[in-house]
Amino acid sequence: MSIYRSRARAALASALSELASNEDQRLKYAALELRMAIEAVTYDRASAYKSEFPSQEYETWQPKKVMAILLEIDASADSDSTISFGIEPSPGEKPEVMHDLGEEVVFNLRAIKRHYDALGNFLHVPSIKQTLSGSLPVPEKMRKRCEEIARDLEEVLASKVFNSTLGVFSSFDCTECKERIRKRMPRDKDQIIADCFGCKASYIITRTSDGKFETETRTQEIPCPNPGCGHPAFIFPREVSQGEYWICEKCGGRNEFKLGILHHPSN
Ligand SMILES: [Zn+2]
Ligand SMILES: [Zn+2]
Known part of the structure; x- marks a missing residue:
């Protein structure tokens, strides 16, 4: 059991006990615990992909960003999966009996985005705009939301298989x-x-x-724009952005990318 998984369980248990008090003023504590549980679940998930993570992302903590990187690494990172195995009667033939190791339920990116931000809203004093317009958080809505998130988290934490990254x-x-x-x-x-x-x-x-x-x-060949030169450079797509430049190997000049507007007359 990873440390983050047990942290998630502990935070979820605290959230459930705050919700069970049935006191509206305790809802924010439930929201805080649920937010921490989401962070722990996401971080636990990231630890399964540690070697595929840029270390600066892995070490700094922002669940939404971590989840976005998880998806970049593995498009199926936020989908549920079932692991099963069986013995092939002969190589390549479908096994007659498949043994299920269990199902993994993953807290997906959509859910994280939706829930994490909503929980954040419960943790602040309503903004001046919210107060003036009278659109204050409604306790029943907050409670429903917290209960929904708690159910999702319970399901995730109950799955027998977790952090499978076969590929x-x-x-x-x-x-x-x-x-x-x-x-x-x-x-x-x-x-x-x-x-x-x-x-x-x-x-x-x-x-x-x-x-x-x-x-x-994945490079693009761009000739040096110096009229007397034209020596080609090979530029990566991510280098084509405002302020990026390259030094021409032939003429030594500096070629910088600038945002521009090109006007085409109406006729
Ligand atoms: Zn590199
Ligand atoms: Zn040049």
């Missing part, structure tokens, strides 16, 4: 910064984009017919 990985060293890039290849895809966590480099990973992976840099 086919491709890993290689970034040609620019040498950082190791690990990316899982979804079963239904033969090509994916992998961005380096260490720098702006980006790659296309393609599954070949023999089941291996090929990586290719």
Whole structure:
């Protein structure tokens, strides 16, 4: 049992006891405990993907961002899954009996976004605008919301299988910064984009017919705009943004990306 999973259970238990008091003024404490439970569940989930996480994201704590990165790594990270196994009568043949290891219920990104922000609203003094317009949080609504979140969390924490991250990985060293890039290849895809966590480099990973992976840099050839030069540079998509630049290898000039407006006359 991971430390975050037990933290989530403890926070959920406290939230339930706050809700059971049936006192409206205790709802904010229930909301706070539920928020902490969501954070713990997300962090627990992230620990299963530790090697695929940029360490600065892994170490700084923001559940919504962590979940967004989880999805970037594994598109199925926020879907429920069932793990089962069986013995094939002969290689490749479907087993007659499948044994279920259990179902994993994951607190998905949609739920996190919806719940986490809603809970946050319960933790602040209503804004001046809310007070003036009279749109103050209604205790019955808050209670219903908290109960719904508690039920979702109970389901997640009751699942027997958790943090399964089975998958086919491709890993290689970034040609620019040498950082190791690990990316899982979804079963239904033969090509994916992998961005380096260490720098702006980006790659296309393609599954070949023999089941291996090929990586290719995703660059665009841009000629130096110096009229007398035109020497090509290879630029990654994430480098094309306001203020980014490259030094031309031939003329030594600095080429900077600037946002511009191009006017086309009406006729
Ligand atoms: Zn890199
Ligand atoms: Zn040049």
